[in-house]
Amino acid sequence: xxxxxxSTWEVAAATPDPExxxxxxGELGILRAVDETPDGVVVTITPTYSGCPAMREISADVxxxxxxxxxxxxxxxxxxxxxxxxDWITAEGHRKLAAAGIAPPAPARHxxxxxxxxxxxxxxxxxxxxxxxxTVLAAAFGSTACKALHRCRACAEPFEAVKPI
Amino acid sequence: xxxQENPYGWLADEHSDDHRWAYGTGFTDPLAGIDTTVxxxxxxDALAAYCLAVGDDAxxxxxxxxxxxxxxxxxxxxxxxxxxxxxxxxxxxxxLARAGTILGRSEDELAFFRDExxxxxxxLVEPLDGDFADLVGRLLVFSSWRLAxxxxxxxxxxxxxxxxxxxxxxxxxxxxxxxxxxxxxxxDGTELSTQRMQAAxxxxxxxVDELFRAHPGDLAPIQRGEVDVVxxxxxxxxxxxxxxxxxxxxxxGRAGRDGVHTEAFGYVxxxxxxxxxxxxxATW
Numbered sequence: 001x002x003x004x005x006x007s008t009w010e011v012a013a014a015t016p017d018p019e020x021x022x023x024x025x026g027e028l029g030i031l032r033a034v035d036e037t038p039d040g041v042v043v044t045i046t047p048t049y050s051g052c053p054a055m056r057e058i059s060a061d062v063x064x065x066x067x068x069x070x071x072x073x074x075x076x077x078x079x080x081x082x083x084x085x086x087d088w089i090t091a092e093g094h095r096k097l098a099a100a101g102i103a104p105p106a107p108a109r110h111x112x113x114x115x116x117x118x119x120x121x122x123x124x125x126x127x128x129x130x131x132x133x134x135t136v137l138a139a140a141f142g143s144t145a146c147k148a149l150h151r152c153r154a155c156a157e158p159f160e161a162v163k164p165i
Numbered sequence: 166x167x168x169q170e171n172p173y174g175w176l177a178d179e180h181s182d183d184h185r186w187a188y189g190t191g192f193t194d195p196l197a198g199i200d201t202t203v204x205x206x207x208x209x210d211a212l213a214a215y216c217l218a219v220g221d222d223a224x225x226x227x228x229x230x231x232x233x234x235x236x237x238x239x240x241x242x243x244x245x246x247x248x249x250x251x252x253x254x255x256x257x258x259x260x261l262a263r264a265g266t267i268l269g270r271s272e273d274e275l276a277f278f279r280d281e282x283x284x285x286x287x288x289l290v291e292p293l294d295g296d297f298a299d300l301v302g303r304l305l306v307f308s309s310w311r312l313a314x315x316x317x318x319x320x321x322x323x324x325x326x327x328x329x330x331x332x333x334x335x336x337x338x339x340x341x342x343x344x345x346x347x348x349x350x351x352x353d354g355t356e357l358s359t360q361r362m363q364a365a366x367x368x369x370x371x372x373v374d375e376l377f378r379a380h381p382g383d384l385a386p387i388q389r390g391e392v393d394v395v396x397x398x399x400x401x402x403x404x405x406x407x408x409x410x411x412x413x414x415x416x417x418g419r420a421g422r423d424g425v426h427t428e429a430f431g432y433v434x435x436x437x438x439x440x441x442x443x444x445x446x447a448t449w
Contacts, residue, residue: 078198114313118345119345145248149244165335
């Protein structure tokens, strides 16, 4: 239940991600800013990937939630820069992802100069079920743009992992 | 999960046209709320033409990748190619929308209602893949070249193009790694897979030269050596030879960036535009 005491940021941030509904757009770092202006509330969100199909959905849901909280003039804007990074996922976001059986991302590699080619195997991802690092990448792409599919050799279960970018 | 938490729950009781799930009528502007003013000192017409060209590359290649869906050898590859095609479609949408802000046209008009000669994509993205080796060979070359290009675009004087470039870098690096690992697996696989991977590269090679050929509208020319370093590493690991094949000829000095395309292009464009043209303004 939305209460008057909640700030506009809290209301917008509580919007669940349509593709990962266990976490919110606040926890994923998709929500960039909430500004209260004389013309109403201006919300800024950023896409995780260029082809993210959920932006419209997120935008409509944020607007609906803010209206329900009594803010009738709401604008949702997109920001492309700086590009979204999994480093923006909060500690609470990491905890919820792991609890849902999705391995949270390791810190993204920061670099200068050209992106190095990866021909060998990537660093092992810790299994969110049993905690083992004896895991292998099963597929580089998963059910959504932000995830890959892994398999744990210790507990023999497959699991998804958020790709660090 | 109660209705407050369920992101889909509210869709059931709200049906206005502007509140439909992404695949309904119309799309949100991918540049909604972004300042699309062209900065002083940037030639707007040249910027629009360039965004159109680089957007067309992604639009057409994304469609070629989508043609593989349901035809790939494994479910993992279905997911991979669908994701890669989606990333490229996202890049295409933003680039066409950027061009459209200057040209006064929507991304849909630009994608669906331009004729063949008005497209500015390189010819590399046009042919239909004949086999899986064709798919991963072209994906390796395309993503290696486009990655170098997008790293350059991240420093563009136009902040919108710069943001699109910076955003695409991670995506393209991931596509390149995927393609490179398959090229190595096939090249360093059985006698048959090696032979077919090498044959695929040989078929592709005449189209590679155009990516690096100087063009007056090119705002971010890439030196071939930058990309060859990457390709040679992959080929050496895979035990493949970089092909030596004559470039596909230009027609009166013109090629894809000038609107001169290969025969294959008409077919892929017809498939891409068919529904939109048969039922303009249709909703569903």
